[in-house]
Amino acid sequence: HGWLTLPKPLQGKKVLVTAGGTIERFDPVRYLTNDSSGKMGFAVAEAAREMGADVTVIAGRTSAVEPQGVHLIRVESAEQMLQAVLTEFDESDIVIKAAAVADYRPKITHHQKLKKTGGDELVLELERTTDILETIGKRKTDQVIVGFAAETDNVEGYALDKLKRKNCDFIVANDVSAEGAGFNGDTNIISIYNEQGLVERLPLMSKQAAAQRLLQIVAQ
Ligand code: CTP
Ligand code: CA
DSSP: OOTTOOOOTTTTOEEEEEESBOOEEEETTEEEOOOOOSHHHHHHHHHHHHTTOEEEEEEOBOOSOOOSSSEEEEOOSHHHHHHHHHHHHTTOSEEEEOOBOOSEEESOOOSSOOOSOSOSOOOOOEEEOOOHHHHHHHHOSSOEEEEEEEESSSHHHHHHHHHHHTTOSEEEEEETTSTTOSSSSSEEOEEEEETTEEEEEOOSEEHHHHHHHHHHHHHO
């Protein structure tokens, strides 16, 4: 026993992954969300588990098959995701923030279902959510933090700006305007950056393969 077992690169490491989109309610039955499927985050979680890590996933709304062999924590809103991430953060070695967190939430959450008594127009006021990545970037001690950046233009420029602004060790940029990349598909085209610039540009591949390559780079 044991003599055939290769050492696993993330053995003994605690990996925290966020996945999916947040839900921001404005009444008990209505909310704002986005197109995130959670596939990329779940693929990262499974790849980390296969590499030997102890994996916790904090997931919002998803439409992908749930990862097995990980601790899965379900949340709805950006605020709930923030609290769950902060609870896990200090204990984590690697944090991978694949979730599509809402930038804005309704200013008022009504406790009763809204009735259409206001006439022909309804104005929904929104306010900014807390940036989770920026918050943990400020708290960072020895964690490796990996952010994501979904862009349609100036991909490298915006990605490097987010890396610096949010104090990340790596940022994974995906051009969501490219064919075969982005929110709901099974494939992705990602570029991985660190403080020095481009680390690796991956061609179109399955989200599983992209997740595996990303974790190999982070594990180094
Ligand atoms: N993010 C976060 N909390 C937020 C918004 C974003 O933690 N309230 C994280 C995402 O999980 C992702 C990274 O920040 O890892 C980048 O998200 P993105 O939407 O690309 O960037 P933003 O900073 O929100 O900028 P913008 O949407 O204006 O491009
Ligand atoms: Ca955003």
